[in-house]
Amino acid sequence: MDAPGPGFEFEQPIYDLHCRLRELDEQSEKTTEVEDEVRGLRREIADLTKQVYSDLSPWQTVQVARHKSRPHTVDYLSLAFDEFVELHGDKHFGDDQAIRTGFAKLDQFKVMIVGHEKGRTYKEKSACYFGCSHPEGYRKAMGKMRMAAKYGLPIICLIDTPGAYPGIGAEERGQAQVIAENMYAMSRLKTLIICVVIGEGGSGGALGIGVGDRVAVLQHAYYSVISPEGCAGIIWKSHEYASKAAEALRFTSDHLKKLGVVDDIIAEPLGGAHRDHHQMASRVKMYLIKTLNELSTIPVDDLLQQRYDKFRRMGVFLESGESAAEATV
């Protein structure tokens, strides 16, 4: 397991133990006592990590989902897929770096990948606006997905965005329009679609590539109608209440499953996906292969009907005389 970097307050005790462990490891002469302490420390680190990560608050979950070392689409492409042939551009305006698209191989399956990319270095991050797509990104995604449907390739969408980009150009080029059109078209695409929220599921920006036959979420990812900061800004007029907003919005994986918004939760390695990219990628890979096998036996008309029914069921309301208690999930 990789050592965590300094950063999160809630990871500080784990980090301190790691620092102590490193000190001991660097000692040239290792007495029996030192070796005993090292063993003890390792056990303590594992226990503490387990303890901290089994009980993350919603706000801590958001921090994990945004962790700078969290695996991104490009990491899954290199670790879970056998090949990635990038296809660029929306044939209309540009080649948005915030959504990457292309052919990929996964086990015996040839698939189309559509994934948000947040970038790792500063240069990458600014090139893709920290994973916030412009309309050309959604148009590019839709173009490639249409092609996938034409040639019978399954589509895999990896969702990881703070939200669609809020800017002048984005509005001028129809941000609202493209997100609407993508949902409209994805609901009828004649090929199977699997969506996985790998980090941040930021509102319409996520849903713009989020209509599929299966929607899964990683254990510490989140999927929300609004960012906790945005929600806090509206209600409490200050971003400082983000943790309270995170609590209220019920957007962690367990809630999403309970509300019927996601079908599956993919467990993360101990201490979060950022601790072990390989293990996380292999779990995602296993999930995708299993789901591809399952869905590829379903005739396409049935698939479309099931996709429709799945989203059709979402929502909680009262109907003629029902009491509030009956409607709660």
Next chain:
Amino acid sequence: MSQAAAKRQKRGVPEGLWQKCPGCQETIYSKTAEERLNVCPLCDHHFYVSARERIVQVLDVGTFEEWDADLKPADPLEFSDKRPYVEKLKSEQKRTGLNDAALTGTGMIRARRVALGVTDSAFFMGSMGSVVGERLTRLVERATEQDLPLIIVSGSGGGARMHEGILSLMQMAKVSAALARYGEAGGLFVSVLTNPTMGGVAASFASLGDVVFAEPRALIGFAGPRTIKATIKIELPKGFQTSEFLLEHGYIDRIVSRDKLKSEIARTIDYCGK
């Protein structure tokens, strides 16, 4: 339009003999504005109209039959900030006389039967939660079954309703999927955008019309102007995110003033042979 003007408008036309127009700041005789369907006689500024009023303006007299009126909002997240969501719902219901932000049903437009949905920007800013999503989806499904032209008049400053969390977001997909089936079945959807149409409402059904109309000078867009300003830290151009801005950039078919709306819808239905 300034934020203050938008705010004032949400509360509706102030009662009383005289009122100040948020567009030209002139004092106008309320009755004259009412006669002109809540449009300023001096500057043509389109005031807020409630969903019920809109139905009266658009449909032939006495033809409206409401659908799914028995649906009521629930509180699946047990959402509470300063005040619990259920309490806020109660006060919004009391204030507006609506039980949620959309009314749906059927009626006639110049003797043509249509399926009509209207969102009311006074109820939780016209935001879409489960009830709005469900009502509109059922509306679209019935329009598909009965082969009716579909008209949705949108007014929403709120987009997807925060208080119902992720379920509100999913209503965007739900309604859009129903519209996709309606479209495949050959249905005609006329989407009418009014002030304001933002966020998740703009980014779903409101943008999916075969024909998209907008009232003059409505605020229409994906991200709120304040969010954009905070992100890019420059002043927004004049007229940004207005109906005219959208027309110029190719996202709406026609700007239609309120007094022409009914006849424009009827004409579109005729052209499309529905």
